[in-house]
Amino acid sequence: MPTHPRGYSTYPRILGRFVREKHLVSFEEAIRKMSSMPADIFGMETKGRILEGMDADLVVVDPERVIDHGDYQNPYAENEGINLVFVAGQLVLDHGTITRQHAGTIVRKNKKTIS
DSSP: OOOOTHHHHHHHHIIIIIIIITOSSOHHHHHHHHTHHHHHHTTOTTSSSOOTTSOOOEEEEOTTTOBOOOOSSOTTOOOBSEEEEEETTEEEEETTEEOOOOOOOOOOOOTTTOO
16 A cells, blocks of 8 residues: 655654754754654653663664655655664664564553543
């Protein structure tokens, strides 16, 4: 089923184009807006920060290489600079290779913060 390129390329586009190339926002501020800020808005208390007791959902990027390649003709194009992805502490993406680990759980809405 066709998808919009933003489905796979939003964050690499922000980090590559708007942070590194255009200097519109700092790397740290962009990461905050992609992690702790949405976690706070949606009441996801164990997400969005690297602290003891938090879910170990991490993305390791190369700030000098991260860039998107998705467009309307090829929305699934592989992005560059996404080195490692961990879900619940388990490696699920290793330099472009999916590890087939089954990690994480379904995120349910927090009735206190989402209508």
